[in-house]
Amino acid sequence: MQPAEHHSRERFLDAALAVLLDRGPTALTIRGVAEAAGASTIAVYTRFGGRSGLYDALYERTFDLLREMLESLPPETEDGLADLLGLAMEFRAFAWANPARYALMFERPLPDFNPDPGLRAVVLRTTFELFIDKVRRVSPPGIDARTAGYQLWSTMHGLMSMELTLRSRPPVSGWFLSPTDEAYEEVYRSGVRSTITGLGLRNTDGS
Structure with a gap:
């Protein structure tokens, strides 16, 4: 993984963790994480392939x-x-x-x-x-x-x-x-x- 890609992945994971801590598991949606990261939903899909990939990474x-x-x-x-x-x-x-x-x-x-x-x-x-x-x-x-x-x-x-x-x-x-x-x-x-x-x-x- 290239440094820029790693940084982008970490930014999304930080955003997902913030959503989890602030709003609870039910708020863990692709859209919610994208908004918290200041990015598009497409960017989240690109990094994690979908909800399952995002959840696994956050887990x-x-x-x-x-x-x-x-x-x-x-x-x-x-x-x-x-x-x-x-x-x-x-x-x-x-x-x-x-x-x-x-x-x-x-x-x-x-x-x-x-x-x-x-x-x-x-x-x-x-x-x-x-x-x-x-x-x-x-x-x-x-x-x-x-x-x-x-x-x-x-x-x-x-x-x-x-x-x-x-x-x-x-x-x-x-x-x-x-x-x-x-x-x-x-x-x-x-x-x-x-x-x-x-x-x-x-x-x-x-x-």
């Missing part, structure tokens, strides 16, 4: 942002459990930074969009491997880090999806959680800790 970009977040975590300490919990809390912050981006990555906000299988395998594997590295540090003999990591990853996603859904709507009267960030953060933290404990993950020194 990849959102996972690049997650990978960058994981790679920018503080250096590992001697307390692998604390490092793992810290990653889980950063993941929550990533999801909360923009629920629309999180939905595009892990849910189905666009029913007619199915990411390219090869692309999906690559981006999920890349981010999951970074997560598994943290899990492997606290996996004693006999525990498969990938299986344990998947179970913990699922807990994190489940808690976040529930939180984002519940807090996007008016509070339910009598719900056991108060509709505050502090309450939901604590139930997320305790849920992650409980799963870590239940999976038998621990520091190598036994702590």
